[in-house]
Amino acid sequence: MSNEATVHPGTAKPAGDGNIASxxxxxxxxxxxxxxxxxxxxxxxxxxxxKSVCVNPVWVKTVTTALKGSGVLTCSVVGFPLxxxxxxxxxxxxxxxxxxxxxxVDMVINIAAARAGDKGALADDIAAVAETVHAGGAILxxxxxxxxxxxxxxxxxxxxxxxxxxxxxxxxxxxxGGGATVDDVALMRKTVGPNVGVKASGGxxxxxxxxAMIAAGATRIGASSGIxxxxxxxxxxxx
Numbered sequence: 001m002s003n004e005a006t007v008h009p010g011t012a013k014p015a016g017d018g019n020i021a022s023x024x025x026x027x028x029x030x031x032x033x034x035x036x037x038x039x040x041x042x043x044x045x046x047x048x049x050x051k052s053v054c055v056n057p058v059w060v061k062t063v064t065t066a067l068k069g070s071g072v073l074t075c076s077v078v079g080f081p082l083x084x085x086x087x088x089x090x091x092x093x094x095x096x097x098x099x100x101x102x103x104x105v106d107m108v109i110n111i112a113a114a115r116a117g118d119k120g121a122l123a124d125d126i127a128a129v130a131e132t133v134h135a136g137g138a139i140l141x142x143x144x145x146x147x148x149x150x151x152x153x154x155x156x157x158x159x160x161x162x163x164x165x166x167x168x169x170x171x172x173x174x175x176x177g178g179g180a181t182v183d184d185v186a187l188m189r190k191t192v193g194p195n196v197g198v199k200a201s202g203g204x205x206x207x208x209x210x211x212a213m214i215a216a217g218a219t220r221i222g223a224s225s226g227i228x229x230x231x232x233x234x235x236x237x238x239x
Contacts (some may be wrong), residue, residue: 005035008100008147012076012140014178019034020131020210020211020229020230021048021049021050021051021209021216021226021230022049022050022051023051023219023220023221024050024051024219024220024221024222024223024224024226024229024230025050025051025052025053025054025075025104025199025201025220025221025222025223026041026044026045026048026050026052026053026054026200026224027053027054027055027174027222027224027226027227028041028053028054028055028059028223029054029055029056029077029080029081029173029174029175029225031056033055033056033059034060035059038055038059038066039062039066040060041053041089042063042066042070042072043066044072044226044227045067045072045226046067046070046071046072048074048226048227048230048239049071049072050104050226051072051073051220052072052074052075052104053072053074053075053201054075054077054104054221054222055074055075055077055108056076056227057076057077057078057081057093057097057100059076060074060076060097060101060102061100061101061201062099063101064100064101064102065101070118070124072106073104074101074102074103075102075103075104075105075106075119075163076097076100076102076104076105076106077105077107077108077173078090078093078094078105078106078107078108079093079095079107080106080108080128080143080173080175081108081118081173081175081176082108082111082176083107083108083109083110083111083113083145084110084111084196085145087109087124087125087128088104088128088131090107090125090128090129091128091131091132094107094129094132094133095136095138097131098133098136098137098138099136102138102238103138103139104138104139104140104141105129105133105139105140105141105142106136106141106142106143106170106222107126107129107141107142107143108143108145108173108180109122109142109143109144109145109157109161110122110125110151110152111127111145111148112122113125114144114149114153114156114157114160115148115149115153115212118136119130119152119156119159119160122136122156122157122160122161122164123160123163123164124164125140125159125164125165126160126161126165126166127164127165127180130164130165130166131165134165139167139168140165140166140167140168140172141166141167141168141169141197141199141220142157142161142164142166142169142170142203143170143171143172143173144157144158144161144169144170144171144179144188145172145173145176146171146176146180146184147176147177147179147202148176148177149176151187154187154188154191155187155191156185157169158188158191158192158207159191160193161196162191162192162193162196166196167196167197168197168198168199168219168220169188169191169196169197169198169199169203169226170193170198170200170220170222171185171188171199171200171201171202172201172203173201173203174201174202174203174222177200178202178203179199179201179203179204180200180201180202180203180204180213180218182212182215182216183216184192185198185213185216185217185218186216186217187220188217189216189217190217197219197220198217198219198220199218199219199220199222200213200216200218200220200221200222201221201222202222203222204206204221204222204223204225204229205223205229205235206227206228206229206232206233206234206235207229207230207232209229210223210229223235
């Protein structure tokens, strides 16, 4: 399903104005989003050439249908936004999203396990979802929720994600305070190495923000200010 084969998740192209859209997951995750708003985001993604549209699972079928033939991927979330969901439920949710047409799945880790230093529990949780997602031909991004972790815990979570077979690590949900920082992206890139993607999400609102994240090692940007970013303007959205 995914078109990631054309550019390895861990390999970024130069972050020039001309290709910045190809880094962006155009995102609409607010719980009150309407069908009209979802379809508007899809139309924008097709117009600007964003990498994907990222929505809650209830909208995956709608997005997949709307994006057909556009070249834009469908992305959804699992265990979102808290991560405090049993592993089998995360796997079930991921399977449903992929069956509905998701090319990519962004899952939230067991944040409590990361804070407790329980790498085994983290890896087991991620591996189960990775197996489900990969079986459906999709890719898995793992949200570690950097705002709630120390640097040591961030490293642990990234290591667990790599060991469990994740395709990407991702900074934030955008729902638990904080967001992507250059320092966190650089730390995550250093930890996962060159062959795993790093997604910066939360608070990326301008072209300068996006370019700084890419320079630090991000290969994907999650943003609801995607249009402002590609236009060189300042976005105001929280995510």
